[in-house]
Amino acid sequence: MASLKELADLVISGDIEKVEAATQQLLDAGEDAMKVINEGLIPGINEVGDRFKEGEMFVPEMMMSAQAMKAGVELAKEKLGGAEIPTAGRVIMGTVAGDLHDIGKNLVAMMLESSGFNVVDLGVDVEADKFIAAVKEHNAQVIGMSALLTTTMPAMKEVIDELEEGGLRDSVKVMIGGAPVTQDYADEIGADGYAADAGNAIDLCKQLV
The missing domain is CATH 3.40.50.280 (Cobalamin-binding domain)
Known part of the structure; x- marks a missing residue:
């Protein structure tokens, strides 16, 4: 089973299908949906933002990572069953x-x-x-x-x-x-x-x- 760290790495690589599969695995194994978002998906996209600023990633890669992250969040949201996800603003x-x-x-x-x-x-x-x-x-x-x-x-x-x-x-x-x-x-x-x-x-x- 994928770990939260591996999920973050998959977001960085921008692989939508693997992010969805890893997110689903974690949720099926009983991992808390908010934990999957906060400790797997978000750290991945934060790292992408840092690499972009350093010139190590470019716009197309960043967009792929953002789409992969979004796909994972949608699965986690389904698990939350309409519970409000805390927003940063x-x-x-x-x-x-x-x-x-x-x-x-x-x-x-x-x-x-x-x-x-x-x-x-x-x-x-x-x-x-x-x-x-x-x-x-x-x-x-x-x-x-x-x-x-x-x-x-x-x-x-x-x-x-x-x-x-x-x-x-x-x-x-x-x-x-x-x-x-x-x-x-x-x-x-x-x-x-x-x-x-x-x-x-x-x-x-x-x-x-």
Whole structure:
């Protein structure tokens, strides 16, 4: 039978079928479902994030690992029978208005979900009022915004301005990212943080909540 350490290694290797098989083995043997998630699946994806930051893993491998982890979590959730899995925090994700790029945003959303966050992905070309409505509806602690065009970056400030106007700014953290985005820009518009890549985004989100 697979051990929790072996399950973590399978997540790192990104083998969906083997992760599912090992997760099922552990659950069938009576292992606690939350323990399987917290001590097998999550350590695996955390290691993937670390290796990505060190340049030892690349985006396609990271996406495979995130999908493998997700498959394992789904099996563990079935065993929990609808019991609420403790969440690391609620995050609203979206690419800002006028921008249709989503690969980086999707990767961050997958990695956040894999790290125990409850992610609401609003997709691309998201207007400021839609971000605000989602924060209210889901009682989110963090907004993650992406922009790949310099022309759409000002839309990030519009969201922050609307949060302030709506009296929500103190209750929600804002992190931003995307190719043209910088820490200086984050400081300029009053965002709480900037992440250069998915690995850093996960660390930043953990700090913000």
